[in-house]
C-alpha cells in the first residue's frame with residue numbers, strides 16, 4: 001500500500017480502535033512504516049504515541065529506560081516472547097515478535113547453543129575456555145547448561161552494564177561455578193588468559209568500523225591455537241531495519257558478509273581463516289575467524 005494514497009491518521013486510528021494490528025495487518029503496517037520519509041518520522045511517532053512508552057516492547061526500545069538501545073532487559077523479553085497482558089498493549093507486543101529481525105535475534109541464541117554443543121562434543125572431556133563479549137542476559141549459556149548439565153565449557157562474561165551482570169548472575173545461579181563475570185568495557189579490558197572460543201552477538205553492530213577492526217585484532221591475540229572467534233552483526237539485508245529505527249529508535253551499523261570479511265583482513269587475519277555464518281533468516285551474520 002502506498003503511504004501517499006491513504007489517510008494516514010485514519011489508518012492509524014483504525015489500528016488503535018482495535019487495540020493494535022492483527023496478523024492480517026502486519027505486512028501492510030510494516031510496508032507503511034518503510035515508506036515514512038525522514039522528515040515525517042516525528043509526526044509518525046506522534047500518531048503512535050499511546051504505545052511509545054515502556055508498557056510495550058516498541059516503546060521500551062524507543063524510551064530506553066536503561067539509557068541505551070539493546071539492553072539486557074529487552075533482549076531477554078525478546079527471548080522469552082514476552083507479551084504485556086494489558087489489552088491496550090498486547091497486540092503490539094505480539095506484532096513485534098513477528099518482525100523478521102526479532103525472529104533473527106531468537107535464532108542467534110539457538111545458533112550460539114549449537115556452537116557451544118559442538119565445542120563440547122569436540123572437547124572429549126577437556127576443559128574449553130569461552131569468553132562472551134557483551135554478555136547481556138546470558139540466556140544462551142543458561143539454556144546450554146540446562147540442556148547439557150555435564151559439559152566441559154567454562155565461561156567468562158564481559159558486560160559494561162552492572163545491571164546486566166546482576167540479572168545474568170541471578171538467572172544463572174545454578175551455574176555460577178562455571179561462569180565468571182566482569183563488569184568491564186570490551187574496548188579497555190585485557191584478558192589474562194586465552195580462550196578456545198570468543199563469542200559475541202548484539203555488540204559489534206554498535207561499533208564503528210575502526211573499533212570493530214581494533215577489537216578483532218585485540219581479541220584474536222587471546223585465542224588459543226585452533227580456537228575460534230565468532231562475532232555477530234546485522235546484515236544490510238534486514239527487512240525490519242526501518243521499523244527498528246522508526247518505531248524503536250534502534251540504530252545499528254548493518255554490514256554485508258563482504259564488509260565483515262574486509263574488517264578481518266584489515267585486522268591482519270589470513271583470508272583462509274575467515275568465513276561468515278548466518279542464522280536461518282540471514283538477517284544476523286557471524287564473522288568466524290579461526291586461529
Ligand SMILES: C[S@@+](CC[C@H](N)C(=O)[O-])C[C@H]1O[C@@H](n2cnc3c(N)ncnc32)[C@H](O)[C@@H]1O
Nearest residue numbers: 070072134135136159160161164185186201202
Ligand atoms: C544487545 S545486548 C546482547 C546481549 C547478548 N550478547 C545476547 O546476544 O543475548 C548487548 C550487551 O552488550 C553490552 N555492552 C554494550 N557495549 C559494551 C561495551 N563497550 N563493553 C562491554 N559490554 C557492552 C550491553 O550492556 C548489553 O548487555
